[in-house]
Amino acid sequence: MNHPPSIKAMVQAVPRSLGSYAPVLREIEEALESPQCNLSTVGDAIQKDPDLTARLLRLANSPFFGFASLLTTVAEAVSLLGIQQIQDMITASSVLEQFKGVPDTLVNKHSFWRHSLAVGVTARLLAMERRLPKPDKFFVAGLLHDVGRLVLLLQAPECAAEVFALGQRQRILLRDAEKQVLGYDHQQIAAELLQSWSYPPVLVQAVGYHHTPVQSLARTEAAVVHVADHLVNAMALGSSGEQWVQPLDERAWTTLGLAPEDLQRIVEAADAQMLAVEEAFLKIGKGAGHG
Amino acid sequence: MKVASDVKNIDGMLLVPAGCELTERQINILQAWGVTEVEVEASEEKARQLDPLAQLPPETLAAITNTLRARYWKPDEFGPVPAEIFRLMLLREAQRILKPAS
Numbered sequence: 013m014n015h016p017p018s019i020k021a022m023v024q025a026v027p028r029s030l031g032s033y034a035p036v037l038r039e040i041e042e043a044l045e046s047p048q049c050n051l052s053t054v055g056d057a058i059q060k061d062p063d064l065t066a067r068l069l070r071l072a073n074s075p076f077f078g079f080a081s082l083l084t085t086v087a088e089a090v091s092l093l094g095i096q097q098i099q100d101m102i103t104a105s106s107v108l109e110q111f112k113g114v115p116d117t118l119v120n121k122h123s124f125w126r127h128s129l130a131v132g133v134t135a136r137l138l139a140m141e142r143r144l145p146k147p148d149k150f151f152v153a154g155l156l157h158d159v160g161r162l163v164l165l166l167q168a169p170e171c172a173a174e175v176f177a178l179g180q181r182q183r184i185l186l187r188d189a190e191k192q193v194l195g196y197d198h199q200q201i202a203a204e205l206l207q208s209w210s211y212p213p214v215l216v217q218a219v220g221y222h223h224t225p226v227q228s229l230a231r232t233e234a235a236v237v238h239v240a241d242h243l244v245n246a247m248a249l250g251s252s253g254e255q256w257v258q259p260l261d262e263r264a265w266t267t268l269g270l271a272p273e274d275l276q277r278i279v280e281a282a283d284a285q286m287l288a289v290e291e292a293f294l295k296i297g298k299g300a301g302h303g
Numbered sequence: 304m305k306v307a308s309d310v311k312n313i314d315g316m317l318l319v320p321a322g323c324e325l326t327e328r329q330i331n332i333l334q335a336w337g338v339t340e341v342e343v344e345a346s347e348e349k350a351r352q353l354d355p356l357a358q359l360p361p362e363t364l365a366a367i368t369n370t371l372r373a374r375y376w377k378p379d380e381f382g383p384v385p386a387e388i389f390r391l392m393l394l395r396e397a398q399r400i401l402k403p404a405s
Contacts, residue, residue, distance in 0.1 A: 248374070255374075275384075283395075
């Protein structure tokens with residue numbers, strides 16, 4: 013059996029880089045710091061990346077946002093979507109892009125991105141249904157919820173292989189196999205990673221407790237990601253390696269205060285939005301068109 | 304199409320009693336009174352046509368139920384919410400099967 017590394021050691025070995033979108037994000041930050049900053053200067057920064065511009069406009073015109081009229085310029089998209097939201101989405105996508113070196117042997121990367129994206133989309137829909145403030149932050153939390161598993165796959169592939177083998181052999185949940193092999197699980201790795209990268213504490217709590225939301229200091233946020241993860245696993249929209257649809261913690265459902273009748277609308281909207289945004293986001297996730 | 308509940312005007316006067324077959328003439332009367340919508344009874348046949356699960360052959364329904372159950376961790380321990388999610392997943396799968404190939 014391989015000696016598992018500590019969470020800290022694994023996380024410290026992950027370089028903090030924003031990948032191919034780093035120049036764009038830097039320019040947006042610089043534009044925001046400037047006293048002359050306006051929507052057009054932020055739009056100009058984004059437009060320097062034609063691939064990102066095309067994807068952003070496609071996304072802005074998709075049912076994900078549901079604007080009535082066609083948005084034709086980046087400045088329009090920035091004004092309607094908001095600078096913070098665009099920054100968050102590019103940042104979250106570039107976090108996943110960093111893990112493109114993860115081998116496909118244990119987890120299919122495309123399937124992993126798809127699962128992550130679907131949990132992001134569904135978490136945002138649940139937050140909107142519940143009328144929680146800033147539903148887009150739930151998208152980011154959903155998108156990043158399983159990033160800890162990517163760290164494990166990248167930094168300790170032999171341990172990850174043991175985890176997957178144990179899960180298969182004993183027909184147990186992958187998270188339980190992680191605890192047996194490593195002594196900790198992927199949500200703890202993710203929390204450590206996002207904390208070390210100075211992500212907002214609420215996001216760290218939502219991701220770090222998405223399997224145990226009632227223990228989270230941000231219980232509602234963690235509950236949203238937990239329910240979204242369960243729904244997406246049931247819908248079989250990609251997979252982060254888990255072979256089972258994991259149990260739903262009904263206390264998390266109660267925290268959301270939604271009615272079971274709301275579920276059909278959410279499932280149908282998640283299916284429709286996934287069709288619309290998959291191409292745009294998955295290409296961001298894969299870093300297509302970037303060197 | 305039968306009216307499911309009594310249709311009255313704003314003064315409480317009965318226009319069409321529950322259970323009455325809705326005809327062209329009655330629709331004209333209702334429109335004249337400014338009634339824009341009424342509840343109608345769904346026939347069993349119509350309800351069956353609208354329910355994707357009822358349209359599947361029993362063996363297909365059994366097969367998709369088993370396939371779905373096999374993906375779940377401890378499907379026998381479902382609470383009411385996971386049970387509702389499971390039902391929605393069955394419906395979703397049935398709709399996919401019934402959807403004409405485009």
